[in-house]
Amino acid sequence: MSAPGVVSAEQPAPLDEEDVILVVDDDGSIRELIADVLTAKGYTCATAESAEQALEMLPTRNVSLVISDIYMSGMTGVDLLAKVSRLDPDLPVILITGMADMDAAIEALKKGAYDFLTKPFHLDNLAFSAARGLEKRRFAVERKAYQEFLERTVAKRTQDLKQANLDLILALSEAIEAKDRYTRGNCNRVRVMSQALGAAVGMDEKSLEMLEYAALLHDIGKIAVPGKILNKKGPLTVEEFALIKEHPLAAVKMLGELALLRPAVPAIRGHHERLDGRGYPDGLTGDRIPLEARILSVPDAFDAMTSQRPYRPAMPVDAAMDELCLGKGTQFDPQLVDLFLEHAISRKLNL
Numbered sequence: 373m374s375a376p377g378v379v380s381a382e383q384p385a386p387l388d389e390e391d392v393i394l395v396v397d398d399d400g401s402i403r404e405l406i407a408d409v410l411t412a413k414g415y416t417c418a419t420a421e422s423a424e425q426a427l428e429m430l431p432t433r434n435v436s437l438v439i440s441d442i443y444m445s446g447m448t449g450v451d452l453l454a455k456v457s458r459l460d461p462d463l464p465v466i467l468i469t470g471m472a473d474m475d476a477a478i479e480a481l482k483k484g485a486y487d488f489l490t491k492p493f494h495l496d497n498l499a500f501s502a503a504r505g506l507e508k509r510r511f512a513v514e515r516k517a518y519q520e521f522l523e524r525t526v527a528k529r530t531q532d533l534k535q536a537n538l539d540l541i542l543a544l545s546e547a548i549e550a551k552d553r554y555t556r557g558n559c560n561r562v563r564v565m566s567q568a569l570g571a572a573v574g575m576d577e578k579s580l581e582m583l584e585y586a587a588l589l590h591d592i593g594k595i596a597v598p599g600k601i602l603n604k605k606g607p608l609t610v611e612e613f614a615l616i617k618e619h620p621l622a623a624v625k626m627l628g629e630l631a632l633l634r635p636a637v638p639a640i641r642g643h644h645e646r647l648d649g650r651g652y653p654d655g656l657t658g659d660r661i662p663l664e665a666r667i668l669s670v671p672d673a674f675d676a677m678t679s680q681r682p683y684r685p686a687m688p689v690d691a692a693m694d695e696l697c698l699g700k701g702t703q704f705d706p707q708l709v710d711l712f713l714e715h716a717i718s719r720k721l722n723l
Contacts, residue, residue: 391506392433395419396426396440396452397468406439406498413499415506423447427455435463436509437502442469442476450480457484462512464505468493534581537632545588558675563587565671568717569708573667583664585632586639590668593622593640605682617652620644639664643672646703666705670696670712673704 393415397403400421407417418433420426423440424447438456442449453465464486469477477488486508487501545559566587570580594602597619601612608616623640627633642665645651647658677692687695693713700706711717 390416390434391436391509393417393437393439393502393506394426394429394433394435396421396423396438396444396449398422398441398444398446402441402468409495409498410502413502415502423449423452423455426452430456430459436513437505438463438465439498439502440465440467442467442480450476450483453480453483453485462509462516464508466501466505538584541585541588541633544592558672558679559588559591561675562590562668562671565674565712565717566668568715569667569670569712570664572711572715572717573663573708579664582635583639583667586636586643586664586668587671589623589627589633589636590640590643590672591619591623592626593619593624595626596622603682607683617644621653636664638662639668641665643668645669647705648702651703666708670704670708671717673699674712 393410395403395406395410395417396419397406398421403419403421407419410417418429418435420429422444426438426440429435438452440449440452449465449467453467456463456465461484465484467477467480467485467488468491469488470491474490477485477490480488486505489498489501563584566583567580570583575583594616597615601608601615604612620641620643624637627640628637639662641653642656642661645654645656645661645665647661647666649655649657651661674692674696677687677695678689680686696704696709696712700709
């Protein structure tokens with residue numbers, strides 16, 4: 373049960389504020405007559421002797437309907453209509469005019485007036501028009517409230533779904549690291565650095581989300597590589613390294629049919645490509661390597677160099693940065709390496 377005063381995401385907010393009809397006329401007798409008639413019908417009224425005063429009152433009262441004379445000293449009712457329409461397009465305005473001003477009344481309807489009454493008007497017609505105007509307002513407010521409720525609900529469920537997807541992906545990344553104990557924490561570190569680098573490049577939110585998924589799953593294909601090879605102490609044979617090089621394609625086979633992860637596949641497939649074409653699995657060069665893959669390759673290489681591996685000790689951070697610089701233009705995109713170093717992205721993990 374929700375706490376008192378807290379609006380649940382499961383239902384629209386209640387509309388319990390009292391409707392106020394604002395009566396605007398520079399003729400005090402007519403202004404008070406209209407207010408008295410509507411008050412007798414059970415409505416709450418406020419009055420203003422000018423359009424200028426009415427505009428000052430609008431922000432301070434829960435005005436649901438404006439009834440205004442057209443011709444007043446100072447600002448006219450039509451001018452008031454225009455300003456009200458800009459302030460609150462859903463606030464209905466009823467204009468009052470004399471028989472000789474029908475052209476003005478028709479023009480006001482074209483400009484958005486809800487209704488008009490001609491003097492002398494029948495009091496029942498006044499009450500009927502006011503009731504219809506309030507019903508229109510109530511419908512507009514309820515529609516807006518329900519639309520906002522739907523937007524909140526969709527946003528919450530979208531976030532819940534995203535979190536569920538992320539939980540699944542985190543579980544998969546943990547499965548990778550359970551097999552290769554020397555890369556424990558690698559996926560999450562690469563995730564943090566890749567997203568920071570992607571943001572520095574100017575990626576939008578959706579692209580950053582896919583980059584996050586790609587970083588967490590970039591080595592999932594290693595599940596297909598024998599553990600004795602992943603954890604081997606000492607150099608790999610040509611055959612063993614050939615099996616390691618298959619892991620991007622193995623990842624593509626695992627993830628390519630999943631609609632959620634399909635946009636992340638190019639980054640996963642290409643994160644071991646090199647600008648000079650000496651990478652794998654496709655030997656792509658330069659800009660033929662997807663941007664996401666070029667981004668992912670920098671943090672992945674940096675983390676590999678600064679992590680303990682079975683065949684070598686971890687490299688100091690500064691030495692790893694020097695290696696990135698040496699690889700600019702051959703292995704890595706120079707602009708991405710510069711951004712990585714300029715924004716001290718590696719330091720985000722307090723390495």
